[in-house]
Amino acid sequence: MTTMAIPLPRTKAPIARLLRSELRMMLRRPRTLVGLGLLAAVPVIAGIAIRIAADGDGPVGEGLSTLVAGNGLMLPIFSLLAALTMLLPLVGATLAADALAGESTNGTLRSLLVAPVSRPRLLAIKAFGIATVTLLACLLMAATGTITGIILLGGDGMLTVSATRLPFADGLGRVLLTALLVAVQIWGVAAVGLAVSAWTDHPLIVLSVALGLLIVSGVLSAIPALDWLDPVLITSGWESIGEVARDPLPWPTLTEGVLRAGCYILIGYSVALSRMLTRDG
């Protein structure tokens, strides 16, 4: 006698299908598209401004920006660092706010839960969506920055802060590295946002907390008496991403920032998960 295996009914939808659906939804949201469009325009505007300044008599500016004139591949790096101070965290926090708090308010989270999508899975899908779209934002800025830089500012390869000249491909590698390093920092902010998002139904609270955290962190790091706090502040080391323009690359400095963001991601995600498991749908 042959035993027949009765196929158990499926209890989960395929994960790839869910991730695709999540990304499609996020990229259809007008807010996301406007945000991405504006971010993509930042390097273009910066490039035009630097070009005009370089053509005139006055000084181009200070810090990295002096290096951008006539050094096109430095434009995307400069733009990403400029956006890291406020614009990109704003995008990360907005995405985190929409992911749970926003979806809970318009009832779509409930629909997914009864489909059913299990709670840990739902959080993972949301985190994947936020991480992908923020990475996309950084890569988009890198792309428009590179193209604008080459067209408007030109340059042969990349002139580093250490006064060496890198070939074009290596320069491009540095741009990509910057985009990744910046994205990781934004993930840290978004993870904190996601944790708050799991606790509230009000997206604005998520935005306030995430941006408030950055501001407080910036203020605290500016007080010399509180220097001992620096290792745990989320914004510590954001400026040091500019070190990618050195030759050779100062890896210890760069990895430190990644590890710090990693801690924030871990903590934020854990808090979000613990709340997600018990929150009312």
Add this chain to the structure above:
Amino acid sequence: MVAAARTRGLRKVYRGTVAVDHVDLEVPTGSVMGMLGPNGSGKTTTIRMLLGLVEPTAGEVELLGHRLPDGLPRALPEVGALVEGPGFHPFLSGRENLLRMGAAEPALATQAIPAAVSEALERVGLAGAADRRFKAYSLGMKQRLGLAAALLAPRRFVILDEPTNGLDPAGTRDVRAVIADLHAAGTTVLVSSHLLAEVEATCTHVAVLHQGTVVAQGDLTTLLDADSAGLLVSTPDVTRAVDALRDNRIPARAVPNGILADLTTTTAPAVVETLVRAGVPVHEVRRQRTGLEDLFARLTEPSPTDSLDAELAMIGDAR
């Protein structure tokens, strides 16, 4: 037979407020159960606990034979639900919203999703507006889309929370037809509503909730029959009929074209016998059928049965 849903001693406390207490609900397989109750009586809270959206403070829930919360992943794929109004993304069209819901349905194969979506849209009469943004939908269309989402995959149990909210008469009729279709196909339906006529027209069973607890549940006809304690007798000789019954300690009162005898203490044959003995011409005798409305009012309003008694007493006093 396993009930589609069963709860025992269900209790939910929100920040010190008891929303639901001692709810023992049983939704028989294959039934269309109407869940009735005034606003705030715990209908939605109970439904949310049935779907695992909210964890009960105490008590047990069984959904399609699976104990919650562990059985949720097994039970939910076969359960369709419209809870607390339709929840969709405003910037996506109706079809795109359903495609997204379809992607999350374990019971649907990936290739089958677009067809299932079209079919569900057709079923709720939204095919013509499928590609308009959800934002631009009227309240009734939003409600229809919510219904479509509940019907997206093959279901054994469908839970509809206030499905006719915001619908015009045609929409209400459509919902009724959808429920009838589901019932004919053997799907169990739990529908909460405060529209009594709606429930009376579509349901085989009812559960009445009041102040967070189930005050009555069961087969609709049985409940209504048990509640009707009156016998309507048509007779031209009203005065003699009432007197004859009162002499035999049966409360009765005059109604248009006859009398209404109270059956709480006696039976229908006894009433007829008394009347015939007294020589009252009896043209027609029938049981008074209480509407669901009366039953509902009696169960959910303070000191409800008093009204008939008070009326009878007044008639007695006047004489």
